[in-house]
Amino acid sequence: MRKTTFILPLVVVAVAAVLSSVFIVDEREKALVLQFGRVVDVKENPGLAVKIPLIQDVVYYDDRILSREVGPLEITPLDDRRLVVDAFARYRIVDVRQFRQAVGAGGVTTAEARLDSILRAQTREVLGSVSSNDILSSDRAALMLRIREAARNEANALGLEVIDVRLMRTDLPQANLEATFARMRAEREREAADEIARGKEAAQRVRAQAERTVVELVSEAKREAEVIRGESDAKRNGIFAEAFGADPEFFEFYRSLTAYSRALQEGNSSMVMSPDSEFFNYLKSADGVPN
Known part of the structure; x- marks a missing residue:
């Protein structure tokens, strides 16, 4: 009875120690084994793994592609036409050891805050180096690629890989909409007035050319008519003279x-x-x- 009393607690402790020393790495995750806060092992392959109970801890990080939206960002292109831009990025944790060293215990929350700063800075820098027409045209694909490459270089220091960056919305600030619409309306009205003036000028040229052509045609027709009439009169007089001369x-x-x-x-x-x-x-x- 006394042996059972001593053996049972030892068995329970041994089972608990075994269970606490075994952990599972999911195929969608990567795991870090920490000993007193220091990284001692990295588990990237899915399956069972072992750690030292009570001394070592396990921290899991998502191994899938993650998304991060960047809130509205006001930028000023080269033509000083301010724009409000919304963007989002897709990224992935590729080096969990470096990621842990860069963000510490803050994990993904701290990493996304720093990634936001990187994306905002690179978006301002790239879009600020071109005109608003380039941003609003089909050239924006090349601009997004430039933002991604610049952000990727900085994100590598965090153990992150920036896979893609997209501009979702590119609008004018609300305060500038009315002024911009008024300016666009004035430009369109000026262009319309120019087109009307050019049309009137062209119509006047066509009208003058037509009138000149009419005068030339009428003059030529009258000249030919006079020539024909003169020839006819001459023939008629000749016939009369011949007839009258005969009798x-x-x-x-x-x-x-x-x-x-x-x-x-x-x-x-x-x-x-x-x-x-x-x-x-x-x-x-x-x-x-x-x-």
Whole structure:
């Protein structure tokens, strides 16, 4: 009975010592074995591991890719057009020993605070070296790459690897929105006025050219018409001259008939003439031959 009384507590102590000396490393974690606060071992492979009970402690760190959002950050690009930028980063703890030495017992909370400072500083530096148009254009992909590379160099000292940095939102500060919109509206109105003025100028040039073309075409048409009319009159006179030269009496008869048709029209004024006037020679002749 006395042996049982002494053996049972020893068994319990031995079992407790064995259980406290064994720990499990999950595949999503890395573990540090600390002895009086000093790192004595690193466990990166998943499975069972052993430590010295009561003397050594185990600290676990996440081995997965972690995300960190950077709050609104106001920056001033080269053109002094202030912008508010939101960003986020993806990072991973790659060296747990160096990570422990850099942040101490603060762990991930302290590391993320320092990572925030790095990301803010690099974002200000990179975006402050370009214009706002570059930030708002497709060139922002290259800017994000520059921020990531600069932040990665500093984060390595913390045992961290910065995998990616993204700009989520790029807006104007609320206080500047109205002034910016007013300036943009004024610029658009000025551009519209310039376009209207250029359009009127072009229309005037086209109108003047068209009027000039019309004058030239009309003048050319009149000249050609006069030439044709002159040629036609010359041909007509030539035909008349030839016809009248062949028969002078017919020419006199034709001329008298033309005079009658023009003088003896309805509504003409009355004419007082002597019946013996030569004007009526062909009217008094029975055979059409003047007396």
